[in-house]
Amino acid sequence: METVVDASTSEEANGSAVEKKPTVVFVLGGPGSGKGTQCAYIVEHFGFSHFSAGDLLRAEMNSGSENGLMIRSMINEGKIVPSQVTVNLLQQAMEESGNDKFLIDGFPRNEENRAAFEADTGIEPAFVLFFDCPKEEMERRILNRNQGREDDNIETARKRFKVFLESSLPVVEYYESIGKLQKIDAARAIEEVFESVKTVFASINEKVKPHGRAQKKFTLLKLQLKWKMNLLRNGVCKGY
Ligand SMILES: Nc1ncnc2c1ncn2[C@@H]1O[C@H](COP(=O)(O)OP(=O)(O)O)[C@@H](O)[C@H]1O
Numbered sequence: 639m640e641t642v643v644d645a646s647t648s649e650e651a652n653g654s655a656v657e658k659k660p661t662v663v664f665v666l667g668g669p670g671s672g673k674g675t676q677c678a679y680i681v682e683h684f685g686f687s688h689f690s691a692g693d694l695l696r697a698e699m700n701s702g703s704e705n706g707l708m709i710r711s712m713i714n715e716g717k718i719v720p721s722q723v724t725v726n727l728l729q730q731a732m733e734e735s736g737n738d739k740f741l742i743d744g745f746p747r748n749e750e751n752r753a754a755f756e757a758d759t760g761i762e763p764a765f766v767l768f769f770d771c772p773k774e775e776m777e778r779r780i781l782n783r784n785q786g787r788e789d790d791n792i793e794t795a796r797k798r799f800k801v802f803l804e805s806s807l808p809v810v811e812y813y814e815s816i817g818k819l820q821k822i823d824a825a826r827a828i829e830e831v832f833e834s835v836k837t838v839f840a841s842i843n844e845k846v847k848p849h850g851r852a853q854k855k856f857t858l859l860k861l862q863l864k865w866k867m868n869l870l871r872n873g874v875c876k877g878y
C-alpha cells in the first residue's frame with residue numbers, strides 16, 4: 639500500500655523524534671461533486687481515515703443529542719452548522735481513530751470553519767483537494783444519489799449551491815492563494831477522476847517525504863565527500 643508521509647516529522651540534533659502532527663488533507667467541492675466517492679478510493683489506496691463533516695453531523699442529528707434539532711434545521715435549509723459543533727465532532731473522530739492521516743471531507747466549508755479548526759487543533763492541511771464540477775452535473779448527481787438524505791431535493795440543493803458559491807469558494811481560493819490547492823476535474827467518470835487523484839497523492843508523497851535518519855546520514859556523507867573533493871582540487875586537503 640502506498641503511503642503519504644507527514645512533512646511535519648522533525649528530529650532534534652540528538653536524533654530523538656519530537657512532536658509529530660497528524661497529516662490532514664481537506665477535501666472540498668460543491669455538493670454532489672464526488673467527494674465521498676473519491677475519499678473511499680483514497681482510503682483503500684493510501685491508508686487514510688476518512689471523516690465526512692456532513693456524515694458526522696447527520697449522525698449527531700440522529701443521536702438525540704441536544705444539538706440534533708438545530709443541526710437538522712440548518713442542514714435542511716442548506717446552511718452551515720456553527721463551527722464549534724463540527725470541529726468538536728471532527729476532533730473526537732480523529733482522536734478515536736488511532737490513525738495519523740486524515741481525509742476531512744466537506745470541511746472547511748467557510749472561513750469560520752477553517753479558522754476554528756486551525757485554532758482548536760493547531761493543524762494546517764498538507765494540501766487541499768478540490769473537485770471542480772459544473773453545477774448542472776452536481777445537481778444531476780444529487781438528485782440521483784438515493785441515499786435517503788432529507789437535503790437531496792432540488793429546493794435544498796439550490797440553497798446549498800448558493801452557500802457553496804458565497805461561503806465555500808472563498809476558502810478554496812484562499813488555499814489556492816497559498817499554493818495548497820490541488821484542483822481536479824470532477825466532471826469525468828469516477829475512475830478517470832481517481833487517476834488524477836492518485837497522481838496528486840503520488841507526487842505529494844515524493845515532495846513531503848521527510849529526511850529520515852538514514853537519508854540524513856547519506857546526505858551528510860555526500861556533503862563531506864564533496865567538501866573533500868573541493869579541498870583536493872584546491873590542494874589543501876590534510877587527509878583527515
Ligand atoms: N464521477 C462521477 N460520475 C458520475 N457519478 C458520480 C461521480 N462521482 C460520484 N458520483 C455519484 O454522484 C453522487 C454524489 O457523489 P458523492 O460522492 O456523494 O458526492 P459529494 O460527497 O461531493 O456530495 C453519488 O450518487 C455518486 O455515486
Ligand SMILES: Nc1ccn([C@H]2C[C@H](O)[C@@H](COP(=O)(O)OP(=O)(O)O)O2)c(=O)n1
Pocket residue numbers: 667668669670671673674690691692693695712713716717718719720724743744745746747751789798
Ligand atoms: N463543514 C460542514 C459540512 C457540512 N455541513 C452541513 C451543511 C451541508 O449542506 C450538509 C451536508 O454536507 P455533506 O458534506 O454531507 O454534503 P455533500 O456531500 O457535499 O452533498 O451538512 C456543515 O454545516 N458544515
Ligand SMILES: [Mg+2]
Pocket residue numbers: 673674690692744
Ligand atoms: Mg459527501
